[in-house]
Amino acid sequence: MQETTRLAGLVQERIGDILERHRDELAALGDDASALLDEAAQFLTGGKRFRAQFAVLGYRSVRELDFSDGVDGAADSVLDAACALEFFHAAALIHDDIIDRSDTRRGRPAAHRAFAALHATARWAGEPEHFGVAAAILLGDLLQSWADELMESACDGAASPDAARAARAHFNRMRSEVAVGQYLDVLEEQQPAFAAHDAQLERSTRVLVYKSAKYSVEAPLLIGAALAGADEEQEQALRDYGLPIGVAFQLRDDLLGVFGDASVTGKPAGDDLVEGKRTVLVTLARENLPGTQRRIFDDLLGNDLAPEQVAILQRTIRESGAVERVEQMITRNVERAISALQASPARPDAGEALTRLADRATRREF
Numbered sequence: 001m002q003e004t005t006r007l008a009g010l011v012q013e014r015i016g017d018i019l020e021r022h023r024d025e026l027a028a029l030g031d032d033a034s035a036l037l038d039e040a041a042q043f044l045t046g047g048k049r050f051r052a053q054f055a056v057l058g059y060r061s062v063r064e065l066d067f068s069d070g071v072d073g074a075a076d077s078v079l080d081a082a083c084a085l086e087f088f089h090a091a092a093l094i095h096d097d098i099i100d101r102s103d104t105r106r107g108r109p110a111a112h113r114a115f116a117a118l119h120a121t122a123r124w125a126g127e128p129e130h131f132g133v134a135a136a137i138l139l140g141d142l143l144q145s146w147a148d149e150l151m152e153s154a155c156d157g158a159a160s161p162d163a164a165r166a167a168r169a170h171f172n173r174m175r176s177e178v179a180v181g182q183y184l185d186v187l188e189e190q191q192p193a194f195a196a197h198d199a200q201l202e203r204s205t206r207v208l209v210y211k212s213a214k215y216s217v218e219a220p221l222l223i224g225a226a227l228a229g230a231d232e233e234q235e236q237a238l239r240d241y242g243l244p245i246g247v248a249f250q251l252r253d254d255l256l257g258v259f260g261d262a263s264v265t266g267k268p269a270g271d272d273l274v275e276g277k278r279t280v281l282v283t284l285a286r287e288n289l290p291g292t293q294r295r296i297f298d299d300l301l302g303n304d305l306a307p308e309q310v311a312i313l314q315r316t317i318r319e320s321g322a323v324e325r326v327e328q329m330i331t332r333n334v335e336r337a338i339s340a341l342q343a344s345p346a347r348p349d350a351g352e353a354l355t356r357l358a359d360r361a362t363r364r365e366f
Contacts, residue, residue: 003353007056007082008049010067014083015044022146035118036139039111043090043139046106050249050361051089051220052082054242057354058224061346062234063159077157077227081167084150085220091143092178092215094136099186100275106266112136144175159229166226174219181210188278194298197287204283212253213246217361237344241354244333244340248362251330254279255323258314270310276302280329285322334362 023037059065059078067075096102097110104110109117116132124131151171158164185207194200221238222230230238256265257272258281272279282301286294297316300309317323337358341351 004053006067007053010079011049011052011082011086012045014079015086016041018083018146018150019044035115036135036142039114039135039139040090040143042108042114043094043105043111044086044143047086047089049082049086050357051085051216053357054217054220055082055085055224057350057357058221058226058230058238059228060224060350061221061238061344061354062225062228062230064347065228074157074159074228077154078224080150080157081154081223081227082220084147084154084171085223087143087147087150088175091140091147092182094140094143096182098133098136099182102267102271102275104267107263108266110136111139154227158227163226163229166230167223170219170222170226174215174223177210177219178215181207181212185211185277189276189302191278194278194283194286197283200278200283201280204278204280207278208247208250208254208280209243212250213243215246216249217246218242234345237340237346240340241337241344241358244337245358245361248330248333248337248358251280251326251333252362254281255326258282258317259323270305270314273301273310273313274303274305281317281322281326284325285317285320287322288320289316330362334358 019037019041026033026037056065056078059074063074065074065078067079093105094111097105098112102110103113108114112132112135114132115135116128119126119128119131151168155164155168158167184203188203188207195203218239219242221242222235225235225238254272254277257267257277257279258270260267260269262268268274272282286297289297293316297313300313303309305313338355341354344351346354
């Protein structure tokens with residue numbers, strides 16, 4: 001835990017330094033740009049830093065790495081990669097909130113809502129909502145650009161030119177998969193009806209894997225390992241651990257999206273139900289519902305729900321047995337990942353840390 005706290009502190013300090021450097025570079029644009037940079041700083045403060053931790057442990061699974069004596073050399077390169085992932089994640093969340101029309105993120109207004117409020121308070125011309133969306137899109141684009149710069153810097157400190165190329169390839173693939181996975185999620189919400197159960201479960205799982213699971217765990221691990229000069233066997237071992245942990249991580253997130261406490265998740269209870277997310281949890285819940293109950297369930301899902309309607313859907317999901325089935329899927333995926341890790345060539349200290357992190361990432365409370 002002490003090591004995790006230290007890494008989170010180093011990442012936050014580096015993020016602060018990066019933002020201040022960009023603020024200085026953009027000073028010539030005048031004070032009007034301050035609101036954009038202030039929102040970037042606000043959005044990048046806090047968070048669990050899981051992706052940063054997985055990137056560091058990916059490196060440590062291949063090569064020794066110690067932050068205790070300061071940050072230079074390899075540690076500096078890995079820290080840049082960790083921050084690149086945090087910047088990319090922030091950009092993805094900002095854009096995701098626009099797509100989902102979410103009002104909040106981490107207990108505060110979503111970026112587009114914050115910019116809309118700024119517009120309304122200042123009594124500027126035009127529509128606050130349009131300004132909010134436009135500003136948030138641009139902020140997300142800006143953070144993605146800075147993430148790319150950080151990844152370039154990280155690659156400059158890689159173990160070899162081949163290691164740099166491999167790390168960059170993993171980062172590029174991650175960005176493509178997240179964008180297409182997000183599109184598949186949006187496309188799924190536009191379908192007039194659920195597909196047959198097996199087809200729907202496959203579609204929901206594909207969205208889960210490519211929109212979130214791979215980029216939450218597998219990609220950060222592979223980027224860190226590649227920077228250290230990992231060979232194919234080492235990378236495959238991390239894939240065998242990373243993908244099931246990523247799936248378990250997102251399945252837990254799906255449970256939180258339906259049953260999570262707003263004071264913990266920073267989102268309203270049942271937010272995924274209001275947004276009409278066709279998650280694995282929702283798909284499993286529908287499977288054994290009687291025809292009339294399923295039609296009512298489908299009619300409610302994705303609407304502007306009153307609290308009592310959210311409660312009806314929550315109760316239906318619980319009574320369907322879907323929560324227990326998802327919990328079992330989480331457990332099986334964690335067991336599969338730990339088994340793969342135990343048979344892997346990962347360095348022992350990294351393996352122990354990955355085991356602990358698997359538990360933390362997949363056992364978040366309701």
